[in-house]
Amino acid sequence: MPFDSKVPGVTILGKVKPEHASEILTPEALQFVATLHRTFNPTRKALLQKRVLRQQQIDQGILPDFLPETKAIRDDVSWRGAAPAPGLADRRVEITGPVDRKMVINALNSGAATFMADFEDSNSPTFDNNLSGFVNMKDAIHQRLSYTAPNGKQYNVRKDGKVATLIVRPRGWHLEEKHVLIDGEVTSGSLFDFALYFFHNAKKSVEIGIGPYFYLPKMESHLEARLWNDVFNLAQDYIGMPRGTIRGTCLIETIMAAFEMEEFIYELREHSSGLNCGRWDYIFSVIKKLRQDPKYVLPDRSDVSMTTPFMDAYVRLLIKTCHKRGVHAMGGMAAQIPIKNNEAANKAAMDKVYNDKLREVKAGHDGTWVAHPELVKIALKVFNEHMPQPNQLHIRRDDVHVTAKDLLNTHVQGGKITEVGIRANVSVSLMYMEAWLRGAGCVPIHNLMEDAATAEISRSQLWQWARHQAKTDKGVTITPQYLLKVLDEEVDKLAKEMGEQRFKASKILQAKKHLSGQITGKDYADFLTTLLYEDIVVYDDVKAKI
Template identity: 55%
Template structure:
């Protein structure tokens, strides 16, 4: 293992995590910080510059300067055997019970999430690192409420999603700078587990979130090369799947794969974040509008075009195209409602597999068998990389086409209700919130916030003719808080963080400028 300068990383109030924050691990984080943090900050500034152009009326385009990458013949490096069959992936936060249950769920892959479904309290993050360390070594167990949890002999393959480039870690600093959340999550996981995974003939398998430009993929590739060299392990020990959850990334799929071609295994369609990004980037365009979020589905033209383009480009470059999330939770004591929900999931998964996707996501172990059945019946091979979809010619116009639909009072109420409920859960340290029979993460709150902001900014009229205004929103917020109190119970409502969540969420939808991410502001209120 390579050594570097003496660590200058300072740790705040976390002596109990000494098994994770060892001097050697902090030295590695210090090396990552000094080599890559300034470039990360520069990439974020490039996002701001790009956003200014979009706010002036420019739209995403296929970059002229990388046309040769899109049009030439090349393939990514081979995919490890363990990642060739990913027909069902389960996702969730890194708490101990979830890690055990997800690995035992029967899914092919478990994506352990330090990002959207994890409230980034330092306790959650450090315990999550310990949980994954124990899981890899097959020593993870749990005694809870009289039940014992331990791993089965046959478990899902583990993938890990670190936080996005925009998030920082305030509990770890170097030279008075916060460390990058991305580098902390990746660095600690890689440091503690790469050699153990090698002993098991496995690699460090990752998901990369929120990438907006191929330059950001290049940054990650450089991080990977540095980390592999630091431990003297082969190039390709790390294999990453990139979430395509920003509208700008859709226009640079080949370029993103190219930058990571020695380290990439696939792309994934992150639906809610993609719609959120679509609003964020194009919000100031004349006539731009998005209807109720329930009306924006994968059959909406711009969403269908995005999904199909992911399949086409992935298979052209010999990597996998993973479909989107089914957030449904089995509904107990209501067989009819449960059947309707499961039929929706089934139809969604059938559309994905028949379009050519190689796998899909679910949020609850109860959906694994349903999704597995759909893919087993329609995909007899390990994947569908042989389905090239060469007949498709997805245009810039198709990727940007406005979705049709209406804006309703029910849509406003749902965004306010779920937005406040989720944010309150996040502030309490729970990033995967079971709300109204769906497992919600930060993306739900982001799209709810963005839609409410957009509708107010554009002064839209509802399908009833009523004008959206601050007064209207204030009225709905008060009424929805009454419903929220009834939903969670009086004691829970008054002992929770609902006052703060309401204040934060309201401020964001009334702001003159749309906040980039609600988690950036809310992070100030957690430890």
């Protein structure tokens, strides 16, 4: 029998385990989900349509720029974001990862200042993954989180008071939760994730000395930040919590958002906890938004570094903007992971992490991201040495002046497109998509921790190169036929490496089918996650399309 929500107008189509029913999908929580959906979903859909219209303008040559209608906000030096909230004053190292139970415990115990539990780019949003993630979040906040591995090993959250402050990243505004209908309409993944975490944990989080804290992803307009602020206000009023208790850090991971940084902080003001350089998604967004213009063709992903002009300008502007408004400027992700059984390769990878974090702290960042517990020590060492105090909000960066031209300067000195880069993009896209279809949203590939953002760069570059018939450093023209041939070869290579049995059990061919439609320079899905989502939607007793 399908799960009975006991809430008028709320239909649960996914399979619900007993612990999910009793702990998460309670009638009271679902009523809150429905309230948020009915209040805010029309605005969400309208803002997504604005994205479509803005893309059409960009395709016609009307490039992003700072908004004249919000100039007064940028020029007004009197306003500030909120003061750092409890548990968020010192954010010098933040670890991120999926909401898997064992990984949550390891992240909380890692020694990082905060842990961003990710329902978005690190999570394949099967209904079971999401609901299990909410159980894990509730157990973490209510201080009862433990895990026993299949081999009997016990995992517990440390008791010495050095547990990372929990921050949750819900899905972006563009994503849906098709396992839940409200009044016959598919609900927003963002509102669903926010509502269930907030409803079950907001009061308890304050009780233990922190608060309900969020990372806000993939926004393209300050109006989308305004919508989050409206959601925060209604949510706090709904449970009788003072406004301003919630805090949200905006990920600046789209080229559109880079032109509205001050406006993002302004819209969230009493709820703002700063901005973050979501650098991998940012590179993806630059390719995606400017993909029709051959002037913006980028070289191999490995050549696009943080010293590339458009990346350097974006970082400098973010730090200046945050410190001007009194909020944290968070650095980007180190995707490296320890390399076992190869001391030289591991040292080179860890040195790369060290130098990256050194660049960030010297630039003025107040903290940084890592993807693996072993990297926490390296990042802490750098930030402790160069930023002994909890943050460096006092560094104003008044010397920085970034123009629209600077943010759009994608020239990469010495950058090349190589066959190695092409094959790496095909391999990463293919392997990540296969894992995501299996329900794993964060996977180690080629000694890097890959999530949806890095896979998006890879497939978008392939599309861009085919679209504009770019040439490799050897003079080879990149055509759709060339890329499809490489795809076939990479699939054959994986088949040999995996063996017949593993290959047949995998989702490689399913991933290949999707990827082959994305690398010809014609069809282009807005996001890989929306392209693949239908394949992981499983309804209770029946699989069908909504």
